[in-house]
Amino acid sequence: MVSYKSETASGASDxxxxxxxxxxxxxxxxxxxxxxxxxxxxxxxxxxxxxVVLVVFVDVVMRYAFNISFVFVQELEWHLFAFxxxxxxxxxxxxxxxxxxxxxxQRLGPRGQAWINLLGVLxxxxxxxxxxxxxxxxxTITAFxxxxxxxxxxxxxxRYIIKSTIPIGFILILLQGISMGIKSFFTIIGKDLGLETxxxxxxxxxxxxxxxxxxxxxxxxxxxxxx
Amino acid sequence: MEYLPAWMFLALTILLMAxxxxxxxxxxxxxxxxxxxxxxxxxxxxxxxxxGVMTNVTLLAVPLFVFMGVxxxxxxxxxxxxxxxxxxxxxxxxGLAVSVVVVxxxxxxxxxxxxxxxVTMGLLAVPTMLKRGYQKELAxxxxxxxxxxxQIIPPSIVLVLIGDIVGVSVGDLFMGAVFPGFVLVGLYIxxxxxxxxLKPEWxxxxxxxxxxxxxxxxxxxxxxxxxxxxxFLMVAVLGxxxxxxxxxxxxxxVGAVGATILTIANRKFSLRILQDVMDSTMQLxxxxxxxxxxxxxxxxxxxxxxxDELVREFLxxxxxxxxxxxxxxxxxxxxxxxxxxxxxxxxxxIHVPVLAPIMLEFGFDPAWFCILIAxxxxxxxxxPPFGFSLFYLKAVTPPEISTGDIYRGIIPFVLVQLIGxxxxxxxxxxxxxxxxxxxxx
Numbered sequence: 001m002v003s004y005k006s007e008t009a010s011g012a013s014d015x016x017x018x019x020x021x022x023x024x025x026x027x028x029x030x031x032x033x034x035x036x037x038x039x040x041x042x043x044x045x046x047x048x049x050x051x052v053v054l055v056v057f058v059d060v061v062m063r064y065a066f067n068i069s070f071v072f073v074q075e076l077e078w079h080l081f082a083f084x085x086x087x088x089x090x091x092x093x094x095x096x097x098x099x100x101x102x103x104x105x106q107r108l109g110p111r112g113q114a115w116i117n118l119l120g121v122l123x124x125x126x127x128x129x130x131x132x133x134x135x136x137x138x139x140t141i142t143a144f145x146x147x148x149x150x151x152x153x154x155x156x157x158x159r160y161i162i163k164s165t166i167p168i169g170f171i172l173i174l175l176q177g178i179s180m181g182i183k184s185f186f187t188i189i190g191k192d193l194g195l196e197t198x199x200x201x202x203x204x205x206x207x208x209x210x211x212x213x214x215x216x217x218x219x220x221x222x223x224x225x226x227x
Numbered sequence: 228m229e230y231l232p233a234w235m236f237l238a239l240t241i242l243l244m245a246x247x248x249x250x251x252x253x254x255x256x257x258x259x260x261x262x263x264x265x266x267x268x269x270x271x272x273x274x275x276x277x278x279g280v281m282t283n284v285t286l287l288a289v290p291l292f293v294f295m296g297v298x299x300x301x302x303x304x305x306x307x308x309x310x311x312x313x314x315x316x317x318x319x320x321x322g323l324a325v326s327v328v329v330v331x332x333x334x335x336x337x338x339x340x341x342x343x344x345x346v347t348m349g350l351l352a353v354p355t356m357l358k359r360g361y362q363k364e365l366a367x368x369x370x371x372x373x374x375x376x377x378q379i380i381p382p383s384i385v386l387v388l389i390g391d392i393v394g395v396s397v398g399d400l401f402m403g404a405v406f407p408g409f410v411l412v413g414l415y416i417x418x419x420x421x422x423x424x425l426k427p428e429w430x431x432x433x434x435x436x437x438x439x440x441x442x443x444x445x446x447x448x449x450x451x452x453x454x455x456x457x458x459f460l461m462v463a464v465l466g467x468x469x470x471x472x473x474x475x476x477x478x479x480x481v482g483a484v485g486a487t488i489l490t491i492a493n494r495k496f497s498l499r500i501l502q503d504v505m506d507s508t509m510q511l512x513x514x515x516x517x518x519x520x521x522x523x524x525x526x527x528x529x530x531x532x533x534x535d536e537l538v539r540e541f542l543x544x545x546x547x548x549x550x551x552x553x554x555x556x557x558x559x560x561x562x563x564x565x566x567x568x569x570x571x572x573x574x575x576x577i578h579v580p581v582l583a584p585i586m587l588e589f590g591f592d593p594a595w596f597c598i599l600i601a602x603x604x605x606x607x608x609x610x611p612p613f614g615f616s617l618f619y620l621k622a623v624t625p626p627e628i629s630t631g632d633i634y635r636g637i638i639p640f641v642l643v644q645l646i647g648x649x650x651x652x653x654x655x656x657x658x659x660x661x662x663x664x665x666x667x668x
Contacts, residue, residue, distance in 0.1 A: 046505035049512070053294055053487075056287070056480035060473060074284075077476075082281035084290060084509060085516035092513040098248035099514055103568060103613050105246025113246075120247030128254025131270055132277070132520070139274035166277055173517075177251075 027182050028193050034179040035094055035195070038172060042091025045084055052080040071154040079162050086169030093176040114187035121181035129174035136166035232534030235260040239525070239577075249573055253521030261528040269531065276523035280516060284476055285397055288387050290512040291479035295464075295486045296338035296377075297507045301500050302490040304456055305334055305347040311453035313355065314446060317433035321423030323359060324369040324430060327352050328415045331373025332408070335380035336465070337457040337482075341608055345374030345619040353624050362429035363628055365422065368636030371609060371616040372415060372643075378571070378605040380408040382464055382482070385601055387475065388515075388575050393583045395593045397475045398468050400601075402665060403594045403658040407602060410657065411647045418643050460485050469665060515572060522576035529581070539585050551589040558582055559603055559648070566607025570615060574604060595658045599651060606644040609637045 056077050063069045092098055105116060140163045142148075149157035156162075186193045239256045243249060261269055280286065312326035319325065327348060334344045348370045356366040378385050381401035390397040423430035464482040467473040473481065490496045529535070546554045562582075565574055579600060586596055608616040611634045621633055651657055 042506075042509065046502070046509045049290055049294060049505045049508040050501065052287070053291060053480055053483040056291065056477060057484045060477045060481060064472070078282055078284055078287055081287040081290065081512075085512050086281075088509040088513040089517045092510045092517070093248070095510060097510040097514055098250055099518060099570065099572060100246045100248050101243045101569060101573070101613070102246050104244055108246075116246050120245070120251060124242075124247060124251040124255030127258050128251050128521075128524075131254065131258050131524075132273065135270050136274040136277065138271065139278075162281070163278070166274060166281075 024186070024191065024193065027186070028195065031179045031182050031193060031195055034175045038090040038094045038176050041172060042088055042094070045088040045091065048080055048084050052077065052084065055080065071150070071152050072156060075150055075152075075156045079156060082162055083165055086165045087172065089169055090172030090176040093173055093180065110187055114184035118181055118184040118188065121177045121184070125177040125180075126174065129170045129177065132170045133167045133174065136163075136170070140164045140167055229533070230537070231260065231264060232529050232532040232537055235529060235532065235534070243569070243573070250518045250521035253518070253525045253577075257521075257524040257528040260532065261524075264528065264532045269528075270524075272527060273524055276527060277520055280519050280523065283391065284474075285387065285391050286516070286519075288397070288474075288476040288479045289384055289515060290508055291476065291483050292382055292384050292387070293340065293511045294504060294508045295460075295479060295483040296340035296343060297504045298483065298486040298490055299334075299338045299460070300340070300343040300347065301495055301504065302456070302486060303493050303495050304337075304489065305330065305344070306351060307453045308333060308457065309348065309351050309355075311449050313352075313433075315450055318435070319420075320427060320432045321419045321430040322432060323352070323356050323361065324365060324419045324423075325416050327356075327369050328373045328376075328412060328419065331370075331376045332380060332412045333454075333457045335377030335383070335408070337460045338377060338486075340384075341375050341377055341616060342619050344377055345371060345616050346623050348374055349620045349623040353620075353628070357625070359433060360428075360431045362426075363632045364636035365419075365429050366636070367620055367624065367628060367633045368638075368640050369415075369419065371614075371620045371633065371637055372640035374619070375605050375608040375616050376408065376412065378608065379404055379411060379598075379601050381405065382468075382475065382479065383601070384515075385571050385575065385604060386597070388572075389579060389597045389600055392575065392580050393587070393593055393597050395597050398471075399594050399662045399666070400597055401465065401468055401475065402662045403598050404601065405661055406657040407598055407647070407651050410650055411602070411644070414643045414647050415640070418639060422639075456489050460489070471666075518572055519576055522580070525577060526580055535581065535584075538581055539588075542585055546589060551591070554589065555586070555591065555652070558586060559599065559652075562600065562603045563606065563610075563645075566604065567610045568613050569607070570613065571604040571607055574607065575600075592655060592659060594662065595651075595655045598658045599648065602644065602648050602651060606641060606648070609641050609644065611637070 055073060059069065059073045059077065062073075089098075105113060108116070140160065143160035143163045146160075148159040148163070149155065150159055183193060183195070235256065238260075239253065242252050242256060245252075258270075308330045309326070312330050313323055316322035316326040316329070330352075331344060331348065334347075338344065352370055353366050356369075357363065377383060381404050383401075383404065386400045386404060387397050389395075390400045419430070460482055463485055464478045467478045467481065468475055487496070490500065542554050542557075545557065562574060562578065565578065569577075583596065583600075587593055608614050611617055614637070617630075617633050617637060621628075621630055624633075
């Protein structure tokens with residue numbers, strides 16, 4: 001995965017941050033705080049994918065083996081699904097896992113990529129997240145005011161909680177976008193924020209199993225020099 | 228004002244090329260044009276659209292199939308299959324390449340994640356074929372094309388998404404995709420056998436001496452042992468969908484558990500593998516559905532501005548002057564061309580929702596149209612410069628294979644895909660027959 005974070009080192013910077021100490025320390029702290037938040041949220045959410053497999057499986061087994069089924073369980077299935085894709089999105093942005101049309105992007109150097117990311121954050125990501133956070137907060141608050149639950153008897157009575165994952169999820173994305181913008185800015189001005197890359201230790205050939213990178217649908221390769 | 232949606236589409240297309248994540252580009256563009264056209268209040272409809280995605284139980288099949296696919300990839304199934312099929316088909320000229328196609332089809336029928344399949348086969352099969360003296364282009368083309376078979380062979384994630392958008396039952400689509408999938412596999416194999424006859428030096432057979440130790444029972448047992456796991460999963464997942472026992476979502480969960488059990492049985496399972504599979508599943512799920520949120524905003528504004536009407540007028544005009552088949556050709560041509568630049572998720576979420584309802588109004592069979600799109604989108608994985616399958620292969624093949632080799636290698640397979648697409652166009656019965664027989668409609 002070509003990430004702007006890992007490439008800052010190869011940019012103009014040589015990590016000399018004494019001259020603008022306070023500002024950089026401040027921004028570094030913010031980025032680190034946001035990255036850590038989304039890292040841990042992501043780790044939690046990843047377990048929910050396993051949970052949803054088990055819940056649907058148990059539901060199937062109960063239905064066909066014992067002929068029983070609970071509205072509660074069926075609602076839980078899509079509650080968990082919604083939870084995964086909304087709450088995990090910030091983490092996905094942290095790992096640069098959202099699809100890009102990188103026909104041009106992948107040919108740019110770290111600085112060019114940083115420009116795209118900074119402008120994208122300012123023009124698209126922040127306004128877009130703001131739009132969803134504001135409109136969905138209204139939507140959620142209405143649900144909270146009526147303490148909305150499932151309309152079906154035996155359903156989950158906390159519909160207002162699952163609705164609130166829309167604004168919360170997009171707040172996580174917004175925060176991660178801000179972190180991305182800050183990092184891009186420092187890449188552009190040629191300063192290294194000194195943040196460790198977020199690429200996690202992937203399982204590689206060590207088990208004789210080829211690694212499927214997290215982004216199974218999203219290839220990143222380093223052949224841009226070649227073409 | 229009348230052409231505002233057209234401007235919006237143009238702006239989006241250009242902005243997407245800049246390479247910022249698609250979903251935010253969609254959101255930003257929609258916000259801008261929505262404010263021009265309607266003002267802020269219009270967007271209060273947006274949370275309802277997102278809510279529609281959240282409560283959609285069919286879409287829940289996607290993370291489950293992803294989990295199943297990624298887990299299966301870790302079970303060591305592909306390696307075993309490649310080894311064994313190589314022994315089985317190795318006797319024939321071009322046999323190694325044929326075995327890659329067969330393994331691609333089997334993996335497609337049990338997992339269907341293109342990236343994982345291409346990576347595995349690229350790592351294992353390409354070096355083997357080169358060692359045996361295969362021509363580079365033939366070796367790489369076979370692998371990158373076969374890796375995409377999972378897109379069309381059910382259970383396939385793209386069929387779940389298209390079915391949901393066009394409004395066709397996913398079970399019907401899975402069933403309708405079976406024969407078109409066979410046709411493509413058959414065409415690939417025909418091409419390989421044909422080219423090995425014409426250019427024997429491109430695809431030498433494995434020397435008999437090497438195969439001699441695997442004959443009769445030994446070979447039979449090995450084949451059975453390698454084939455059992457994928458066939459078992461296929462029967463469990465597809466069988467339960469086709470016989471109406473389980474919905475695709477339920478079958479996907481069964482498949483995910485089955486894949487986990489296989490991984491445990493092969494002694495490949497560990498907490499780290501599980502964590503890795505869960506991470507991949509989460510990221511892929513977020514990637515797909517956050518784009519769907521962005522596309523929902525885009526669709527809302529585009530439709531609100533009358534974009535649908537504009538497209539309908541345009542295509543309707545062509546249909547009146549010529550025929551609906553010309554429109555079909557244009558639509559397929561458009562999807563094929565955008566496939567060079569965008570990948571299936573964007574096309575499925577941005578273009579299909581606009582085009583599909585209009586095409587159905589012309590009286591085309593919905594399931595058949597969905598399968599045509601799916602075959603077309605499968606091709607988009609192979610078309611340079613932005614073909615996922617090619618990227619993956621480049622990333623894992625030895626350095627002596629250049630990007631040029633990979634591009635040249637895929638050309639015949641893209642042509643084969645187009646032939647396959649034409650066959651499905653002219654023989655809709657390939658799609659409609661099986662669902663009719665099984666569901667009795």
